[in-house]
Amino acid sequence: MYVAVKGGERAIDAAHAWLAEERRGDPAVPHLSVPQIREQMALAVDRVMAEGSLYDPDLAALAIKQARGDLIEAVFLIRAYRTTLPRFASSRPMDTSAMAVDRRVSATFKDLPGGQVLGPTFDYTHRLLDFALLAETGVPPAPTAPAPAEAMPHVTGLLDRDNLIEPEPRCDDAPGDLTRSPLELPADRALRLQSLARGDEGFVLSLAYSTQRGYGRTHAFVGELRIGRVAVEVELPELGFAVEIGEVELTECETVNQFKGSRTEPPQFTRGYGLVMGQSERKAISMSLVDRALRWQELGEDFTGAPAQDQEFVLSHCDNVQATGFLEHIKLPHYVDFQSELELVRRLRAEATAASCPKEAAE
Template sequence: MYVAVKGGEKAIENAHALLAKRGSGQERVTAQQISEQMGVLVSRVMNEGSLYDPELAAKALLQAQGDVLEAITLLRSYRTTLPRFGVTAALDTGALPPERRISATFKDIPGGQQLGATFDYTHRLLAEELHTPEVPAAQGEAAEAMPRVTDLLGRSALVEPDHPQDWADPEPGDLTREPATFPMSRAERLQALARGDEGFLLSLGYSTQRGFGNTHPFAGEVRIGEIEVLFEAPEIGHEVPIGRIEVTECQMVNQFVGSAEKPPQFTRGYGLSFGRAERKAMSMALVDRALRAAEFGERAVSPAQDEEFVISHCDNVQATGFVEHLKLPHYVDFQAELVLLRQLGAEFGQSTDGRASNDPD
């Protein structure tokens, strides 16, 4: 502890008390209200906190008084205390029954376009009073098959396959337990992007569309819905369902001119996120494709194509800690630099005085 900050415990206790008072308010807002009415915000906290639990994410937002990054930090800290029982099976998002499913590449797609709950067609005007309109009941018709748009393109070899024919599904690394090393596999990059800061990824995704990433994207498909999670319990010997989670999936289709080894075809960018998080999934898909430049023999000349730059700076918990630690006492460090600066200033003054005295003019 710095000598200059001894005796500050009482001040810290008072600061905590003042913070709690600022967050008390006239009427207590419950975590359930936040979870039900601010689902998009809760989804962001779950994504970047690396934990799917709407109730805990809402509690973190309540404790953080709406500070999203603080809530994400709280959720990640809690996550580290949880036991690990194993790894779930890969989600079969191809069988995802969507609440919302759109494609910007084809108007008519098998299963049809489903607008679902979206802000896309709303007037951005503040309402005097929020109200809940009646939603028409489902007609009860048999659900039509909804194959992925990229799979339809794949049948005609118009888009790259989702994996090579001789590809063996490797055991993915776990960035929450192992340090990141570069270069990374695509699975590890997607892990990092999935829990990366939405605003940072949005900016990078935007940059790729403005010529800083060499991608020309089309939203092949965006799906939102609940999907079953399967877990293979060793004592049972087969997969068993353990619950359902809401996810957003984005398949981005990008142009590619081909090469001497590969035919001209579209390429893919992929994004998957917890809850309703379209902007995050789309940004993730754009950055994922930009980071695949080496696979297609493209020159990496833009920030979004620099793996080390993107992965090292997209984690908002690490970024928050590194920036906000500047608020903590640095008295000793500053005094050391102050002494050095004064010494250098004195030496500079002496040297200039010497030059002035020897100046013939």
């Protein structure tokens, strides 16, 4: 029997008030400001922007503060806010070869035009707690002057020059937009890359790892990983030319993958690609591995049944906001559903008892 729940509104208001207290923490400790989060938790901010599909470091930092550091909740807040914003223009395709590079490494060539730039990275640090940070003062260090930019062509161009890697797959059709239209399967590569770019980093990382362990046809080298700022340009019909409206930080990864060739194609390397807003090299590398695994059909390869090759599995489960909504709805009231299940189980048990012990049931 269904019984109406009473007093729920007061309980919810109290829960909200308690949540606000928990978010603030000990009042004796200075509050964490949005600029502090933006500047000192930049990688968390970048992840929220990437998975929230909105490039705004201040709003991402605000969402992290409001969500008490729960990045998936922060992504949810950003996506919800983005739906309220008008769309007044679409930018031109960004030229990542003109990127103002902060970090640029290659695992395939040691000497590169423009050189390798280690940049800010944990790759060469010892994974030991730095207790000196506990005694950090609020005095900011002196800023360092940025190094002059140098032309850095893409590494895959070196292989492309000798026809050792497949031509860059191109499509002249306007790409779809997952922020405005729901995903439809089968999805073309543009939509797959969009879905992976805003997918959960942990999920995409796990899929990429599975391809390296043999669940897919991926044995990749990082042709190039670059992080830096790229100009954003918008075509203005009134002017008849493009105008630069700002710049965004991007992480781009191109992987070089083995390919034995086919009856129509000579042996050559193939490509995997990842592009993520902000500094998120783990996500970009993972993207490129999964992208390559999903291209098995267009490259004439066999489907081995690996999860990373199944675009329905990958694209339907990589979105953390969608997954969270479906997962967390089961903690909401399901009293009527459970009562019907409970009644069914009791009836089935009674029938089973009667069938196995007819004499006892008769008594």
